[in-house]
Amino acid sequence: MKIIVNAEQRDVSGCTLAKALEELDFISTAIATALNGCFVPREQHAETTLSEGDRLEVLAPMQGG
Template identity: 55%
Template sequence: MQIIVNGVERRLRATTLAQALDELDYGDTIIATALNGRFVAAAARASTVLANGDALEIVAPMQGG
């Protein structure tokens, strides 16, 4: 399946958001996710189905002052 991850087109085998994050090596990293411009809570990632052409944004929290 072809999806866009943070602006870059990627081919993944994953069918759910949780599987995609594993395939992209995010594992247990604390991140925020949005699919097609809509926030997806961590608890909903396993049940969030991906479709060809979806746009996924992954954001990691940053420390600073």
């Protein structure tokens, strides 16, 4: 299915957020996700289903100063 990931259209075969993140190589536990503008806690990734055209934002912490 086609979804938008960080403003870029991507094809994923996973039907849950957890499977899509793994497929897209977002494997760090230090990421935050929002699906269609709503924050999704890590504990809910496995049960959160995706649909064609969903918008996923994946953010990772940055270090520096």
